[in-house]
Amino acid sequence: MANNTQIDPQTEGGLFSLLHGLTGYAIAVTLLLSILGVLTYLAISVQNEQATNFYTVNHDLDALKMNSLENINYRKNVGE
Numbered sequence: 001m002a003n004n005t006q007i008d009p010q011t012e013g014g015l016f017s018l019l020h021g022l023t024g025y026a027i028a029v030t031l032l033l034s035i036l037g038v039l040t041y042l043a044i045s046v047q048n049e050q051a052t053n054f055y056t057v058n059h060d061l062d063a064l065k066m067n068s069l070e071n072i073n074y075r076k077n078v079g080e
Contacts, residue, residue: 054078
């Protein structure tokens with residue numbers, strides 16, 4: 001073989017050095033955990049808001065259809 005294409009870790013660590021690998025890992029873990037934290041907080045806040053948002057059905061229950069978008073017309077939020 002004429003050329004040696006392997007990276008010498010002593011002189012050419014660059015992207016593959018230990019410090020850069022650990023830094024990238026720490027950044028990725030921190031980013032993913034922060035995204036998880038934000039989404040969890042938003043999910044809990046929406047759940048808390050909707051847990052007290054009761055509604056009543058203001059028409060005959062026989063008029064409701066399974067899997068129909070028209071069913072939203074038959075309910076009324078109590079908080080309104």
